[in-house]
Amino acid sequence: xxxxxxxxxxxxxxxxxxxTACGTADSKDSSTATESTEKEAIAxxxxxxxxxxxGDPADGSGYSFTHDQGxxxxxxxxxxxxxxVIRKNNIADGDAVATRTxxxxxxxxxxxxxxxxxxxxxxxxxxxxxxxxxxxFSHATGYKSNxxxxxNYFGRIYQARFLSGIAAGMKTETDKIGYVAAMDNQNSEVTxxxxxxxxxxxxxNPDAVIYVKVxxxxxxxxxxxxxxxxxxxxxxxxxxxHQDTTAPQLAAQNRGAWxxxxxxxxxxxxxxxxxxxxxxxxxxxxxxTAKAVMEGTWDxxxxxxxxxxxxxxxxxxxxxxxxxTAEKIExxxxxxxxxxxxxxxxxxxxxxxxxxxxxxETISDADITGNMTWYYKNVEVK
Amino acid sequence: MRESSxxxxxxxxxxxxxxxxxxxxxxxxxxxVFALILAIAAGGVFIFSLGYNPFKVYATIVSGAFRxxxxxxxxxKIAIPLLIASLGITHAFKMQFWNIGAEGQxxxxxxxxxxxxxxxxxxxxxxxxxxxxxxxxxxxGLWALIPAFFKTKYGTNETLFTLMLNYIALxxxxxxxxxxxxxxxxxxxxxxxxxxxxxxxxxxxxxxxGWIIGLVLVGVVYFYLKYSKQGYEIAIVGESENxxxxxxxxxxxxxxxxxxxxxxxxxxxxxxxVSGAAYTLSEGVAGGVGFTAIIVAWxxxxxxxxxxxxxxxxxVLEKGSSVMQSSFGLPTSVSDILQGIILFFIxxxxxxxxxxxxxxxxxxxxDN
Numbered sequence: 001x002x003x004x005x006x007x008x009x010x011x012x013x014x015x016x017x018x019x020t021a022c023g024t025a026d027s028k029d030s031s032t033a034t035e036s037t038e039k040e041a042i043a044x045x046x047x048x049x050x051x052x053x054x055g056d057p058a059d060g061s062g063y064s065f066t067h068d069q070g071x072x073x074x075x076x077x078x079x080x081x082x083x084x085v086i087r088k089n090n091i092a093d094g095d096a097v098a099t100r101t102x103x104x105x106x107x108x109x110x111x112x113x114x115x116x117x118x119x120x121x122x123x124x125x126x127x128x129x130x131x132x133x134x135x136x137f138s139h140a141t142g143y144k145s146n147x148x149x150x151x152n153y154f155g156r157i158y159q160a161r162f163l164s165g166i167a168a169g170m171k172t173e174t175d176k177i178g179y180v181a182a183m184d185n186q187n188s189e190v191t192x193x194x195x196x197x198x199x200x201x202x203x204x205n206p207d208a209v210i211y212v213k214v215x216x217x218x219x220x221x222x223x224x225x226x227x228x229x230x231x232x233x234x235x236x237x238x239x240x241x242h243q244d245t246t247a248p249q250l251a252a253q254n255r256g257a258w259x260x261x262x263x264x265x266x267x268x269x270x271x272x273x274x275x276x277x278x279x280x281x282x283x284x285x286x287x288x289t290a291k292a293v294m295e296g297t298w299d300x301x302x303x304x305x306x307x308x309x310x311x312x313x314x315x316x317x318x319x320x321x322x323x324x325t326a327e328k329i330e331x332x333x334x335x336x337x338x339x340x341x342x343x344x345x346x347x348x349x350x351x352x353x354x355x356x357x358x359x360x361e362t363i364s365d366a367d368i369t370g371n372m373t374w375y376y377k378n379v380e381v382k
Numbered sequence: 383m384r385e386s387s388x389x390x391x392x393x394x395x396x397x398x399x400x401x402x403x404x405x406x407x408x409x410x411x412x413x414x415v416f417a418l419i420l421a422i423a424a425g426g427v428f429i430f431s432l433g434y435n436p437f438k439v440y441a442t443i444v445s446g447a448f449r450x451x452x453x454x455x456x457x458x459k460i461a462i463p464l465l466i467a468s469l470g471i472t473h474a475f476k477m478q479f480w481n482i483g484a485e486g487q488x489x490x491x492x493x494x495x496x497x498x499x500x501x502x503x504x505x506x507x508x509x510x511x512x513x514x515x516x517x518x519x520x521x522x523g524l525w526a527l528i529p530a531f532f533k534t535k536y537g538t539n540e541t542l543f544t545l546m547l548n549y550i551a552l553x554x555x556x557x558x559x560x561x562x563x564x565x566x567x568x569x570x571x572x573x574x575x576x577x578x579x580x581x582x583x584x585x586x587x588x589x590x591x592g593w594i595i596g597l598v599l600v601g602v603v604y605f606y607l608k609y610s611k612q613g614y615e616i617a618i619v620g621e622s623e624n625x626x627x628x629x630x631x632x633x634x635x636x637x638x639x640x641x642x643x644x645x646x647x648x649x650x651x652x653x654x655x656v657s658g659a660a661y662t663l664s665e666g667v668a669g670g671v672g673f674t675a676i677i678v679a680w681x682x683x684x685x686x687x688x689x690x691x692x693x694x695x696x697x698v699l700e701k702g703s704s705v706m707q708s709s710f711g712l713p714t715s716v717s718d719i720l721q722g723i724i725l726f727f728i729x730x731x732x733x734x735x736x737x738x739x740x741x742x743x744x745x746x747x748x749d750n
Contacts (some may be wrong), residue, residue: 017643058713086708094559095666098658101456108452123576125663183571216560216572372502 031258040100042112047294048098050086050106054093054118055244063219063244063306064089066263067117067140070282076296077287080337086111093120093218100124102225107135109159113293115138115286118218119189126150136293136300141189145302145368153285154369158196159336160278162293162343163329165200165315166261167275168238170322175208177201178231180241182218185381188372193278195344195376196259197240200379205326209378211236219244225251233258234382237276249274258320267314275325277315286289304365307336357371383544383550396598397739412733417731428723432716439706446705447698453645457587461697463488463668465649468682468689469596469603470647475641476607476684478620483529483544484648485672487522491649492656493554494521496574496663498562499581499656501552507580514581522659523642524552531640533746548672555665561646563663576662583658595650595672599692603647604686616640628673650670681728699724715733 010300049071057068068087075107086109088102091103099121106114107128113136114127122142127152130139144150167178183190198210210235213227224243229253229298231239239252240260246269252259253273261277262268285303292298317326335341345361350356356374357363363372375381405413426436447457467484473480498510505513506584529543556573565575583590607613615636618626626633651671656663682688684717704715 082711083709087711088708090537092666094664095669096576096662097655097665097666097669100660101704104452104456105708108450108456108705109708118570120573123573123662127576185572 008151011246013128036241037093039293039298042294043294045090047078047290048086048109048111048113048116049074049080049290050103050109050111051088052091052099052102052106052114052118052121053089053365054091054120056089057087058089059245060113061246061264061269062268063263066280067270067282068113069264070280070284071115073281073283074286074290077283078290087207091118091121094359096124099178100128103128107295112136112355112381113138113290122152130219132224136298143302145300148300151300151302151370153289154302155280155285155309155311157278157280157286157312158192158343158368160312160314161196161232162203162336162341163192163201163332164199164240164276164278165197166204166328166332167317167321167325168197168240168260168312169201169205169208169224170325170328171202171245171275171320172201172205172208172238174237175205175206175236176233177210178236178239179210179212179379180227180231180243181214182244183216185373188368188370190373191287191375192344192368194379195372195374198376199343200332202376204331205379207376208378210240210376211293212375212379212381214381215243221245224248228252231382239273245381246270257303267315267318271318273320274318275321276317279313279315281310284309285296288291304369307333349377351377351379353377354367395432395742398432399737400740402736402738405735413735414694414728417429417727418724419713421727424727425720425723428719429716432712434710434712439521439710439712442699442709443604443702446702446709449669449705452587452702455696457701458589460700461597461693462656462658464673464675464678464696465596465693466592466599466651467648467671468678468693469599469686470644470649470651470674471679472603472607472684472686472689473616473640473644473691474526475645476613476620477616477637477680478504478643479530479637479641480541481526481529481544481641481644482541482676483526483547483645483672484675485668485670486544486548486590487525487604487645487648488552488556488655488668488672491518491522491652492527492663493558493652494518494649495653496563496577499577500575503581505580511583511657514657515650518653519646520649522652523646526641526645526648530638534637552668555663555667557685558663559665561681572665577657581657582661584653585658590654592651592654592658595654599647599650600686600690607684608687612636612639616749618630648675653705677725680733720730725742 049358051071053064053067055064057065059065071085071237086106088106091098091102093099103114119141121138122144125137125139126144129146133149135149139152140153142152148349181190181194183189194212194344201208201210211231213231215223215227217223224245225247228239228248232251234253238258239248241262246266249261249266249270250261253270257273258275259270259273260275264279267274285305289298307313332341342362346357346361347355347359348357403735429436429439446453448454454678467488471484473479483532495514498514498517502510528547529540531604532543533539533540558630560572565573583592586594607616611620615631618631619633619636650666655667660667674696684690699721706712707717
């Protein structure tokens with residue numbers, strides 16, 4: 001009996017010691033003392049830039065590759081040594097621990113500026129910006145900023161989407177165009193891209209319908225390919241994508257269909273299928289920001305550049321494009337550049353028949369980036 | 383007699399494996415150190431073959447783990463869940479119950495703790511921490527109890543059972559992140575919201591308090607397994623269930639209790655990960671720690687103090703490898719290969735501490 005009691009007590013002690021250890025840590029406020037927010041200029045040889053990639057730039061195509069091309073351009077523009085750019089590759093953006101570890105390692109290396117290139121890093125970067133006020137954090141494709149050392153950058157890729165929609169609309173014979181989308185309509189970036197693409201299609205081919213399939217992932221070659229296959233099975237003969245890899249392009253090529261890529265020129269990946277791809281020239285932003293941080297003039301304001309900055313464009317049209325595509329696209333491009341074509345201007349109807357933008361009005365940038373949850377009238381989600 | 387013995391000689395294979403007598407601790411330690419040196423040498427050859435200076439790379443690994451206070455803290459952060467989970471697994475292994483499910487038990491601990499972090503973040507801080515810790519233990523413990531129950535009741539295979547429960551737990555996070563616990567501010571990105579400050583584990587010397595829990599557990603687990611009656615029972619059940627039964631022990635009860643404890647400790651690792659490291663519940667909460675913990679516990683021969691040492695070694699390797707990767711531009715897979723080489727030698731050494739090879743002597747065949 002005594003022994004039983006002893007063992008009971010032991011178990012209790014064990015549990016208690018664990019619990020008290022949880023509790024004893026006195027609540028030390030984690031916020032570090034924020035000294036003067038004045039920023040100092042950094043000498044070129046002391047400047048270090050960190051980059052967090054969701055994929056591996058060595059893939060040679062797609063999202064991370066495109067961002068890294070921008071980093072390389074920035075490095076050359078500024079004249080940084082290779083050792084002054086720290087890359088962390090293959091950091092899953094759904095894994096908060098891995099994200100934090102990767103960014104902290106960049107800080108350890110002495111980076112004064114860190115670019116995070118995928119959506120899921122945003123909250124972690126926001127927190128680290130508070131913990132490390134002397135380091136500048138710049139995050140792609142999100143919406144938050146703190147006005148001192150953390151911002152978001154993105155661009156009017158919808159302008160390029162519209163142009164690629166023209167190429168797709170002129171090419172399709174079945175009047176069914178497939179669109180492999182990373183996220184559902186709750187994500188403005190994806191939804192806005194689909195809508196602009198659909199409007200581009202409509203401008204040259206009012207009969208065509210855009211079938212959307214959502215994968216719920218930015219990066220998964222298998223799922224991306226499977227979604228494209230499913231769309232091809234439904235009779236689509238052009239496949240567009242908002243995904244990070246070339247898998248949908250390859251699926252289209254295997255079936256003898258056509259395709260529009262994304263991020264980088266994918267003609268080299270699917271030469272028999274690819275028409276043109278909306279592409280990013282991130283170097284424009286990276287160079288701008290790195291210079292500003294070095295000079296101590298960075299204001300951490302959110303950046304939203306367009307075709308006029310050279311941040312977004314479409315890749316050169318391939319030989320697969322239908323006749324007359326180049327002319328139509330040039331016409332639209334000129335209008336976008338001179339401001340007469342704003343794309344998201346009324347009157348616009350969604351696919352449930354509601355008027356989402358009235359005649360003579362335009363949709364604000366805030367709504368384009370954060371609040372576009374409707375699909376354009378010729379879009380069907382499958 | 384003579385004939386049969388000569389026949390046996392004739393059929394004797396070139397080499398055979400024989401179990402060794404128990405080795406002294408010093409001898410065993412010497413073997414391990416020797417294996418480690420061999421592993422480092424073999425890894426060096428590999429690095430050299432890639433065109434890098436192995437001395438430089440190794441120096442980077444070690445200095446990378448401790449070069450600044452941030453990196454030392456980073457190394458400790460890697461060590462915390464590994465240490466706690468290894469201690470948890472040790473209970474089950476001591477009983478020769480092959481709990482491969484630490485990964486899932488960590489995750490369930492994280493899920494249970496996250497519930498309170500998300501929905502009761504307004505509670506007083508100390509109370510919330512205690513409740514989250516208790517919830518983590520309950521989550522991990524209950525998850526471990528499932529295979530224990532089926533093992534004692536129906537004799538199911540615990541290795542497969544615990545392994546498969548890992549994947550169920552992982553998909554549960556996916557479900558929660560996409561459905562009931564979806565962060566409304568994430569624009570449809572399937573993630574769970576970051577915890578409020580109040581629901582985060584406090585930091586002590588720059589690292590979340592999980593390290594204190596881990597160190598306390600080292601002592602407590604050592605004492606529990608070595609000197610308590612329950613610890614003795616665990617050891618007897620591990621050696622022979624029949625002996626335990628003959629001695630009047632309630633084997634089923636011991637198995638269930640021990641597995642609950644094993645899972646509960648792993649659950650603490652889940653709690654410290656979500657509240658101290660990630661500040662949210664994400665799919666990376668366990669991140670393979672539950673599997674590495676098996677190796678750690680095994681290499682340490684289930685001794686809590688040795689577990690602490692081995693954990694530190696693994697953490698240095700992991701942290702340093704990641705630094706090596708960015709400073710030399712080596713791909714991630716290189717550090718995986720290095721870890722693999724080291725494991726290969728150390729596990730090989732483990733084999734030679736238990737067994738020896740006996741080679742056939744050339745002359746014996748014809749001596750009759």
